[in-house]
Amino acid sequence: MTINRPRSKRFARLPDWIDILALGAWGILFLRYWLTGKLGLLIHPNYYGLTVAAAVVLLVIAGVRGWQQVRRIRGPRLQHMTFFTPGAMSSVLLGAAILGLVIVPRPFASQTAIQRGLEQNIAVVTRSRPQAFRVNESTESRSLIDWVRALDAYPEPDAYTGQRVNVQGFAVHSSALPDQYLTLTRFVITCCAADVYPVGLPVKLPKSRRAYPVDQWFTVQGKMGTAAFKGKRQLVIEATKLTPIPEPENPYNY
Amino acid sequence: MDLLKSGTFLLGQPGKPIRMDAPEFQINFMNRPQPQQSMKARLNLLLDNTVQELRELGGILVLGSFIAAVIQVAVPREIILNLGQGPLSSIVAMMALGGVISICSTVDSFFALSFASTFTSGAILAFLVFGPMFDLKGLGLLLTVFKPRAVFYMFALITQLTLLFTLIINLWIS
Numbered sequence: 001m002t003i004n005r006p007r008s009k010r011f012a013r014l015p016d017w018i019d020i021l022a023l024g025a026w027g028i029l030f031l032r033y034w035l036t037g038k039l040g041l042l043i044h045p046n047y048y049g050l051t052v053a054a055a056v057v058l059l060v061i062a063g064v065r066g067w068q069q070v071r072r073i074r075g076p077r078l079q080h081m082t083f084f085t086p087g088a089m090s091s092v093l094l095g096a097a098i099l100g101l102v103i104v105p106r107p108f109a110s111q112t113a114i115q116r117g118l119e120q121n122i123a124v125v126t127r128s129r130p131q132a133f134r135v136n137e138s139t140e141s142r143s144l145i146d147w148v149r150a151l152d153a154y155p156e157p158d159a160y161t162g163q164r165v166n167v168q169g170f171a172v173h174s175s176a177l178p179d180q181y182l183t184l185t186r187f188v189i190t191c192c193a194a195d196v197y198p199v200g201l202p203v204k205l206p207k208s209r210r211a212y213p214v215d216q217w218f219t220v221q222g223k224m225g226t227a228a229f230k231g232k233r234q235l236v237i238e239a240t241k242l243t244p245i246p247e248p249e250n251p252y253n254y
Numbered sequence: 255m256d257l258l259k260s261g262t263f264l265l266g267q268p269g270k271p272i273r274m275d276a277p278e279f280q281i282n283f284m285n286r287p288q289p290q291q292s293m294k295a296r297l298n299l300l301l302d303n304t305v306q307e308l309r310e311l312g313g314i315l316v317l318g319s320f321i322a323a324v325i326q327v328a329v330p331r332e333i334i335l336n337l338g339q340g341p342l343s344s345i346v347a348m349m350a351l352g353g354v355i356s357i358c359s360t361v362d363s364f365f366a367l368s369f370a371s372t373f374t375s376g377a378i379l380a381f382l383v384f385g386p387m388f389d390l391k392g393l394g395l396l397l398t399v400f401k402p403r404a405v406f407y408m409f410a411l412i413t414q415l416t417l418l419f420t421l422i423i424n425l426w427i428s
Contacts (some may be wrong), residue, residue, distance in 0.1 A: 019305055024311075061308075064301060086306070089313030096316045172313045194357045197365075 016069055018090040024062035025097035030055035032101065035099045040106045040250045043046050043192045107251040109215045110172040113198035114184050122224055140166040144186050145253045147235075148199045160224040168245065169200065170217045173209055177202055177229060184207045185239065189236035191250045196252065201229070212242065217251075219243045267272050291370070293312030311395065318391035329354060341368060341424040344377035359386035376424030384416045 005090040030051050033039040039048060058078065067073075111228035144149070144167040151160075175182065185200035203220055204227065205212065291299075313415065330419050337347035347370070357365060364379050388409060397407045 019309060023305070023308065058308075060299065061304060067303065086309060089309045092313040092316050093309065191357070194355065195362075224414050 013069065014063070015087040015090060015172070018087060019092055020062050020069065022093035022097060023058050023065070025094060027055045027058035027062060029097050029100045033105070037249060038105050040252065041107050041193065044189055044254070047192075069210050073107045077130065083188060095130050107247070108187050108193075108196060108198075110170065110185070112196075112198070113183075113187070114174070131133065134234070139163040143167060144169045144184060144201065145199060147189060153233055157207050157224075157233055158225040161226060162233055163224045164222075165224055166221050167201075167237070168217065168219050170215055170247075170251075171209075171212050172198075172200060173214050174202075179208050179210075180205050181227075181236070182212055183195045184218065189254065202229075202234065203242075204238045205242070206239065211234070217245045217247050219245050310398070313371045314394035314398065315391060317395045318389075321393075322354070322390045325354050339373070341374060341376070344423060345380045345420050345424065346375045348373055348377040348381040349388075349413070352381040353388045353390065355384065356390045362386065374424050375428045376420040379423060380416050380420040383420070384412065387412050387416075393427065 033042065034048065034052055034055070039051060043051065047069075068194050075154045141164075147165070147167065151157075167184065169186045172183040172185045174181075174183045178189040181202045181204055184203045185198050187196045189196045203222075206224070219242070220237055220239050221241040221243075222237050225236055225238040226233055228234070312374070327427050334350045337350065355365075358401055362382060366381050369381075370378055393405070396408070399410075
């Protein structure tokens with residue numbers, strides 16, 4: 001026991017410091033996501049305020065705790081039984097925060113789109129509730145989501161034939177479509193990255209889709225038409241012009 | 255009840271809390287008058303408690319999210335969704351999906367609505383009821399309070415009852 005004493009004394013305050021580092025790192029992580037504009041990749045803008053407030057609270061707690069440690073103020077401490085040791089839990093938190101600081105979040109891409117059922121025909125549901133559909137509104141101002149939503153409300157593809165299209169999205173090469181088609185896709189987010197799901201429309205290309213790489217963002221101009229895939233008629237964009245564009249600042253739609 | 259972690263713990267000791275199994279001792283100990291604490295000391299306790307809760311719940315939440323993420327990456331959703339469209343198999347599929355993706359209850363209705371056209375209404379209901387209760391992220395939190403056996407009973411009961419009642423809905427009501 002006498003041999004161990006200096007060693008245990010030296011490390012006695014280590015768990016407290018890991019606590020402080022973990023809380024501070026999470027605060028910094030939230031603020032960094034917000035400042036670098038990456039927060040939008042992880043959560044709906046409705047929750048930005050909450051995230052920033054949480055970051056400030058975490059940083060204040062870490063600051064007060066750190067000050068107490070430096071000044072060696074040690075009040076009464078609570079104790080209770082835990083599943084894991086406090087040091088292990090703090091280390092998990094700290095490790096996760098460091099991983100978050102090291103790994104830069106990237107938006108979901110075609111692989112997730114296919115995994116999350118782009119090829120199945122599922123309805124578009126988001127928190128936004130459009131109050132009116134204007135028929136004579138210019139069809140070129142509709143986004144990809146607006147088109148899919150309109151199609152959801154009135155699914156007859158022939159009703160849209162000839163309407164002019166100007167939409168943005170990224171390319172997915174669906175195995176269900178022939179070589180001359182790609183699926184122009186965007187993700188819709190309702191709350192957080194766990195619930196994003198893809199929506200997309202097939203685009204008829206002037207040549208083979210191998211000229212249009214997967215995950216590249218395009219502005220597609222053209223007009224609507226109908227094509228039959230596996231005996232099922234479907235709305236397709238007959239592209240006249242595909243312009244590669246850089247990935248937008250916020251790639252999701254709401 | 256043998257399902258809660260039982261026992262008496264003497265806190266406030268240097269080092270670890272001491273476990274005691276004599277309830278009489280606890281009664282005597284608890285009846286001692288507590289000295290009135292200053293505002294500063296109470297704020298300090300508040301801070302201490304906050305840090306403790308953040309550390310424990312946060313750490314377990316991180317571990318739970320890790321498990322949920324691994325399953326989501328390892329098991330594609332299509333496998334689950336292709337389990338079937340029958341009265342029973344659709345419920346099983348949606349329950350599996352609800353257990354695996356573990357999204358929060360505030361948005362799972364939006365999520366479920368996107369499957370409304372392809373799945374039976376009993377299956378959608380099973381997803382809505384089962385998903386938030388069978389939460390992989392919360393598993394660790396439950397294990398801090400309950401014995402594994404209790405957690406197992408709870409999850410088994412949730413699964414069975416959800417399956418049974420939504421099957422009744424599928425077969426006789428909708």
